[in-house]
Every structure is written in structure tokens, then in C-alpha cells.
Amino acid sequence: MNLPSVQFTKEQEEFRVEVRTFLQRELQKGTFQTKCDSWLSGSDPAFSKLIAEQGWIGLTWPKEYGGAERSSIDRYILTEEFLAIGAPVAAHWFADRQTGPLLLRFGTEFQKKLFLPKIVKGECFFAIGLSEPNSGSDLASVRTKAEKVEGGWIVNGAKTWTSNAQDAHFMITLVRTEPVSEKKHHGLSQLIVDLKSEGVTIAPIRYLTGEHHFNDVFFDNVFVADDMVVGAIGNGWAQGLAELAFERSGPERILSTFPLLNETIEELKRRQDINGLAHAAKLVAELWSLRNLSIGVAKVLEEGGEVGVPAALVKSVGTKFEQKIPEVVRMLLDVYPHLQAERDLDRFLAESTLHAPGFTIRGGTSEVLYGIIAKGVLAR
Amino acid sequence: MSEMKDMIAGVVERIFKEKVEKETVDLLETGKWGEEVWQLLVENEIEKVAIKEGHGGAGGDYEDLFHLYRLVGKYAVPIPFVEHTLANLVLEYVNSQPQSGLSTIHIATQPLELIKGKVTGQLQHVPWARYAEKIVTLATEQGKNSLIIIDLEEATIENSTNLAAEPRDHLRFTDANILLNHLLTEQQHEFLTQLQTAATVSKMVGAIDRAFELTLQFSKEREQFGRPIHRFQLVQQHLAILAGEQALSSSALDNIIALLVEGQVKDEIAFARLKLDDASRIVATSAHQVHAAIGVTHEHRLHHYTRRLWAWRDEDFHGNYWRKQLADKLLHSTNTIWEDLTKS
Numbered sequence: 001m002n003l004p005s006v007q008f009t010k011e012q013e014e015f016r017v018e019v020r021t022f023l024q025r026e027l028q029k030g031t032f033q034t035k036c037d038s039w040l041s042g043s044d045p046a047f048s049k050l051i052a053e054q055g056w057i058g059l060t061w062p063k064e065y066g067g068a069e070r071s072s073i074d075r076y077i078l079t080e081e082f083l084a085i086g087a088p089v090a091a092h093w094f095a096d097r098q099t100g101p102l103l104l105r106f107g108t109e110f111q112k113k114l115f116l117p118k119i120v121k122g123e124c125f126f127a128i129g130l131s132e133p134n135s136g137s138d139l140a141s142v143r144t145k146a147e148k149v150e151g152g153w154i155v156n157g158a159k160t161w162t163s164n165a166q167d168a169h170f171m172i173t174l175v176r177t178e179p180v181s182e183k184k185h186h187g188l189s190q191l192i193v194d195l196k197s198e199g200v201t202i203a204p205i206r207y208l209t210g211e212h213h214f215n216d217v218f219f220d221n222v223f224v225a226d227d228m229v230v231g232a233i234g235n236g237w238a239q240g241l242a243e244l245a246f247e248r249s250g251p252e253r254i255l256s257t258f259p260l261l262n263e264t265i266e267e268l269k270r271r272q273d274i275n276g277l278a279h280a281a282k283l284v285a286e287l288w289s290l291r292n293l294s295i296g297v298a299k300v301l302e303e304g305g306e307v308g309v310p311a312a313l314v315k316s317v318g319t320k321f322e323q324k325i326p327e328v329v330r331m332l333l334d335v336y337p338h339l340q341a342e343r344d345l346d347r348f349l350a351e352s353t354l355h356a357p358g359f360t361i362r363g364g365t366s367e368v369l370y371g372i373i374a375k376g377v378l379a380r
Numbered sequence: 381m382s383e384m385k386d387m388i389a390g391v392v393e394r395i396f397k398e399k400v401e402k403e404t405v406d407l408l409e410t411g412k413w414g415e416e417v418w419q420l421l422v423e424n425e426i427e428k429v430a431i432k433e434g435h436g437g438a439g440g441d442y443e444d445l446f447h448l449y450r451l452v453g454k455y456a457v458p459i460p461f462v463e464h465t466l467a468n469l470v471l472e473y474v475n476s477q478p479q480s481g482l483s484t485i486h487i488a489t490q491p492l493e494l495i496k497g498k499v500t501g502q503l504q505h506v507p508w509a510r511y512a513e514k515i516v517t518l519a520t521e522q523g524k525n526s527l528i529i530i531d532l533e534e535a536t537i538e539n540s541t542n543l544a545a546e547p548r549d550h551l552r553f554t555d556a557n558i559l560l561n562h563l564l565t566e567q568q569h570e571f572l573t574q575l576q577t578a579a580t581v582s583k584m585v586g587a588i589d590r591a592f593e594l595t596l597q598f599s600k601e602r603e604q605f606g607r608p609i610h611r612f613q614l615v616q617q618h619l620a621i622l623a624g625e626q627a628l629s630s631s632a633l634d635n636i637i638a639l640l641v642e643g644q645v646k647d648e649i650a651f652a653r654l655k656l657d658d659a660s661r662i663v664a665t666s667a668h669q670v671h672a673a674i675g676v677t678h679e680h681r682l683h684h685y686t687r688r689l690w691a692w693r694d695e696d697f698h699g700n701y702w703r704k705q706l707a708d709k710l711l712h713s714t715n716t717i718w719e720d721l722t723k724s
Contacts, residue, residue, distance in 0.1 A: 001630065002634070005631060005635040007639075013722075013723070258718075265710060265716075265717050266716070269713075274707050274708065275707070277711055278703040280707075281650075281654070281706035281707050282654055284651065285650065285651040285652075285654035285706075288648065288721060289628045289652070292628075292634075313624050316620065316624065317628065369620070370620035371620075373624070374617070377596060377619060377620075
């Protein structure tokens with residue numbers, strides 16, 4: 001598999017510095033605190049609003065919808081900087097990463113005009129409703145159904161593991177609009193559900209740390225108007241697949257525990273521990289090689305190429321790397337992991353350790369990804 | 381690569397495909413080498429690819445040459461192509477004439493001692509020395525490194541091999557004459573270590589390409605329990621892991637080549653070499669596991685690639701060397717690793 005090797009331009013490097021300078025200033029002001037896995041577990045609507053004010057939500061989208069029409073490499077840089085400093089960007093994450101591109105590709109003019117400018121302003125957050133109590137990796141088996149009525153659809157069923165639904169205004173919901181047939185992938189559609197609608201109940205599922213970012217979302221005769229159908233009825237599976245490449249190859253599959261690696265190296269430097277640094281250098285090399293691949297995928301995506309397999313590959317290898325960092329760190333330094341620890345190192349280690357199991361599950365388990373990759377390379 | 385260069389790569393791959401049979405690679409085990417393949421390359425002037433036109437070469441660049449090195453790894457070609465061309469590349473780099481006879485290069489270990497224009501000392505594990513006329517290596521005089529050439533007529537050679545049966549000979553010199561004495565700046569010396577490392581990385585990536593290819597092929601052909609083994613999920617997991625390491629290795633190589641061409645290399649060569657250390661281990665493990673018993677026989681050609689990976693990962697500027705270099709750099713750096721990685 002060969003992906004392009006990307007060197008950043010001078011303008012792109014300047015943009016990186018601009019973002020970094022801003023984030024460092026906000027960090028020093030105490031606007032946020034660096035955390036590991038902050039892109040998923042750090043939901044802070046006020047911070048998202050601040051990011052929107054910089055023009056950094058919907059960076060690549062057309063200007064007519066409030067975007068900045070910048071390249072996806074610029075967006076890649078922006079995202080990397082959020083992750084490297086562990087900023088709480090979870091509230092607007094899905095709308096920016098997935099919903100915007102989805103609507104731009106499949107949405108109606110009405111939907112684009114209605115949602116995109118609000119997303120860009122940091123006033124409208126989306127959740128993604130995919131998994132169900134009995135549909136995890138076997139996503140095509142979803143049962144939440146939508147039945148046609150006058151002027152719209154009536155939705156019944158339940159979604160689960162929905163990240164940050166508690167802060168979201170809407171949810172792109174994968175539903176069955178035809179009964180299950182031989183072909184499970186047929187008859188699925190994507191609806192935009194207003195989470196304030198009558199009949200929607202959101203209940204927290206607390207993560208093993210006790211934190212709230214997962215939810216159950218129940219639908220009891222929820223009405224969704226016809227103009228809230230995304231793309232074509234029955235085309236939900238194909239539309240959803242198109243989103244996955246964006247979801248799987250990004251820097252968030254490599255950098256979730258980066259603040260811990262960074263702090264470890266700083267601590268080893270303070271201790272003048274040359275042997276420890278030699279071990280840590282291996283992790284830096286691994287990060288470098290993963291980053292090349294991930295940026296390569298971003299480049300192909302930008303050019304409209306097919307990246308299903310390499311994206312699955314980035315996620316499966318990258319998330320393993322994220323999981324490995326805390327395990328290596330505790331071999332190199334004396335630590336005491338604690339979520340409320342005063343020392344950053346101990347806190348980052350606690351966050352990384354406790355969040356690590358999710359890395360290789362969310363967004364497609366490694367086992368599912370291995371199958372996709374193997375079939376992809378066997379078919380060549 | 382330009383079309384012209386693509387053509388060269390195409391010609392070379394065709395030669396390797398046709399001429400480098402399993403038996404050709406096995407020649408090494410009997411103390412012979414791929415002389416016929418070497419002659420073919422010389423007839424086609426392939427060994428002059430990266431030599432400047434003014435020196436009678438084809439005027440290619442690093443990208444062309446390292447791509448050919450990758451092919452040498454991919455076909456386990458039993459000739460000193462990498463060593464000979466790298467020796468000449470290094471000579472050109474210090475504005476010296478490339479050598480016409482077969483040369484080898486050895487710059488990774490303790491340099492020889494230079495006293496009054498003559499060298500004395502030993503070099504261990506020198507690639508292909510027994511077949512070469514000259515060696516390009518380092519000598520030190522009063523703490524300063526020079527690039528030197530020695531005629532191997534002046535050496536006592538003890539034959540030895542690496543894990544893959546490639547010639548790695550021990551040389552002894554006593555008051556040997558030198559044919560070149562070029563004082564190296566520290567920067568030049570560092571660049572030579574980078575070139576040598578990039579060459580080894582290229583070979584390793586080629587061997588990984590092939591080990592992956594062989595494993596994919598085998599998983600389609602081999603049937604157990606009434607179906608090809610690639611249908612089993614646990615085998616698929618190996619294939620996915622191999623695909624991942626191949627892609628990471630390949631992109632690491634492309635990246636350092638792009639940086640070398642632009643003259644922008646910093647720590648990336650070290651990163652790539654360290655990544656290839658890991659990739660070699662993972663690829664050799666999974667490739668053998670999928671091949672099962674047949675893969676550990678001499679009969680099967682998988683060992684041409686896995687043995688080379690195991691040998692090459694510990695040769696010249698190896699992972700351990702670069703780990704220490706990086707650690708030293710980190711220790712004295714006021715930048716964070718993020719600033720270094722992003723060069724911003």
C-alpha cells in the first residue's frame with residue numbers, strides 16, 4: 001500500500017503556529033486544562049464557542065455556509081494541535097468531523113442552510129446514532145425503525161453508546177425504513193432527529209470512571225419531518241460508509257494519549273535520564289511513522305480518492321499505539337496514577353489507562369478493522 | 381520519479397524477476413554470488429544510476445537509487461549493488477571521482493587509525509569485501525574523521541557472513557596506503573551516516589514488501605479444513621498486521637527520501653530506522669506464523685527475506701545507535717517533542 005508523503009507548506013506551518021499560540025494562551029489563562037482523550041471525553045460547549053469565534057469550526061466548508069474553504073490538510077493541522085495540547089473539543093467534534101461533510105455531500109440545500117452556519121458558530125452540536133443494544137460491530141442489524149406517515153416519519157427504538165448526546169442538539173440517526181430482508185444493508189436511512197423532540201429520552205451510561213459521555217437514546221413515537229431525511233431513503237448504509245474514512249484515519253486515532261508521552265519525555269529530561277529517553281525515543285519514532293500514514297490518507301481524501309482500507313489500517317495500528325504509551329511510561333518512571341493527582345504525569349497516566357480500553361473499540365473494533373484490511377489486500 | 385527513471389526501475393525489476401531465482405539467492409550459502417546478475421546490471425549501466433553525468437553516470441537522484449535498493453531487498457539479490465553504488469555516491473558527495481572497479485563501503489564502526497598517511501587496524505563485518513577491489517571507509521587522525529579509499533590488495537581478509545549468508549568479512553590492515561584522504565566536517569560525517577542508514581532502510585522495506593507478498597499468496601493457496609487459510613479470521617488478523625507494517629515502512633521510506641531530496645532531513649532517518657526495527661520483528665513473526673512449518677524450511681524462500689531482516693536490523697547504524705542519538709538530542713533540547721515533530 002502506497003500513500004503520498006506530504007510536506008507542509010510555509011502557510012500551513014504558519015497556521016499551525018497561529019493555532020498553537022492561541023491554545024497555549026488559553027491554557028495559561030486557565031480556560032481549559034490539558035487532558036488525555038479530550039477529543040471524546042472533554043465536552044465543553046463554552047470552549048467550542050470560543051473555537052468557533054476563531055473561525056475554526058467547519059474550516060474546510062464553503063464560505064456560503066459560513067466555512068473558511070481551507071484545505072483538509074489545514075483542518076488536519078488544527079485537529080492535531082487540539083489533540084497535542086489535550087483541549088476539550090468534544091462538544092463540536094462530531095458536527096465538525098462528520099455531520100458537516102455528510103450534509104455537504106448528501107444534504108438538501110435547506111438542510112445545509114439550516115445547520116451548517118449554526119455549527120460553524122458553535123451553536124449547534126450533533127451526536128451520531130449508530131450502535132444499538134443489539135447492534136454493535138454488526139451495525140447493519142440495527143432495528144430502530146422509521147415508519148412513513150403524512151409529512152414525515154415516526155421513529156421507534158433505541159441507540160446506545162452515543163457520545164455526548166447530553167450536549168448535542170441533533171443526532172444523525174441510522175434507522176431502518178424497510179423491514180429486514182436478505183440484504184441487511186438495504187433499507188437503512190439517515191434521519192436528523194431533534195433531540196428536544198417529544199418522545200426522545202436521553203439517559204446517561206456512566207463510563208467506568210464514573211464520567212458521563214456515553215448515553216442511551218430512546219425513541220418513543222418520535223416524529224421526524226420529511227425534510228430531515230439525509231440523502232436518499234434506503235441509502236443510509238452507503239452514506240454512512242463514506243463518513244467512516246474521515247472517522248478512522250484522523251490524528252485522534254494516534255494522539256489520544258499524546259499529552260502523557262510529552263509529559264513523560266519532559267520529566268525524563270528533567271531527571272537527565274538518558275536510558276529512559278532512549279526508550280521513549282522509540283515511541284516518538286512510532287508516532288512519526290503513524291503520523292506520516294495518517295497525513296497521507298488525509299491527502300488522498302482531499303483528492304477524492306478511496307481510502308477505506310488505509311483508514312482502517314491507521315485506526316487499528318494507531319489506537320494500539322495510544323494504548324501502549326501508558327504501559328511504557330510506567331516502566332520508565334515511578335508513578336502513581338490518579339485522576340485528581342496534582343502532578344500532571346500521574347493524572348495523564350490515570351486518564352490514559354482508564355480510557356485506553358475504548359480506543360480499540362470505538363469507531364470500529366480492531367477485529368472488524370482487521371477483517372476489512374485483510375479482505376482489501378487479498379482482493380488486490 | 382520521472383518516466384525515464386520509472387523505466388530504469390522497470391528494467392531492473394524485470395532483470396531481478398527473471399534472473400534472481402531461489403537458486404540464485406542460495407548461491408551465497410555455497411560461497412558464490414550472483415555474478416551473472418551483476419554483469420547484466422553493469423552491461424545496462426545500472427550501477428551508474430546516481431552518478432553525475434560529468435562522471436559518466438546517468439545523473440539520477442536519491443529517489444532513483446533508493447528505489448533500486450528497495451528492489452535489491454525485495455528480490456534478495458545476492459550482489460553488492462547497494463555497497464558499490466553507495467560507495468560511489470559518497471565519493472561524489474565529497475567531490476571525489478567514483479571508482480570503476482567493484483567497491484564496497486563500511487563507515488559504521490570504529491574508524492581505522494591514520495598515521496602519516498598510512499592506516500593500521502581492523503574492520504569487522506565488512507560487506508562483500510572478498511569480491512571488491514576497493515573499500516571506502518573512515519579513518520581518524522588526531523580526533524578528526526577522514527573519508528579514505530584503500531585498495532583491498534592491502535588487506536588480509538577473513539571470510540565471514542551475516543545471518544542471511546551474505547558476505548561480511550573481517551579485514552586487517554598494517555601500514556596500508558590510502559588512495560584518498562578527505563577530511564570530513566561534522567556535518568558531512570552526519571550526512572554519511574544518514575545516507576548509509578537510508579540505504580539500509582530501503583533494503584529492509586523491500587524485504588518487507590516481499591515477505592508480505594509471499595504471505596498473502598500463501599494464504600490464498602494453502603488449504604486446511606477444506607478452505608484457503610485466508611478465510612480464517614485469525615489468519616486475517618496476521619494479514620492485516622502485515623499490511624499495516626508494510627504501509628508504515630513504505631511511507632517511512634518515501635518520507636525520508638522526499639526529505640533527503642529536499643535537503644531537509646533532521647531526526648527522520650533515525651525515526652525511520654527505529655520503525656523498521658519494529659516492523660522487521662512484527663513482519664518476520666507474522667509471515668512465519670502464517671506459513672507455518674513450510675516457512676521454516678530451507679526449501680521455502682521466505683527465509684531469504686526474514687533472515688535478511690534479522691541480519692540487517694543489527695547492521696551498520698542500527699536501531700540502538702539511533703535510539704542513543706535521539707536520547708542525547710532530547711536531553712539537550714529545549715523544544716518539546718511536538719515542536720520537533722511538527723518542525724514548528
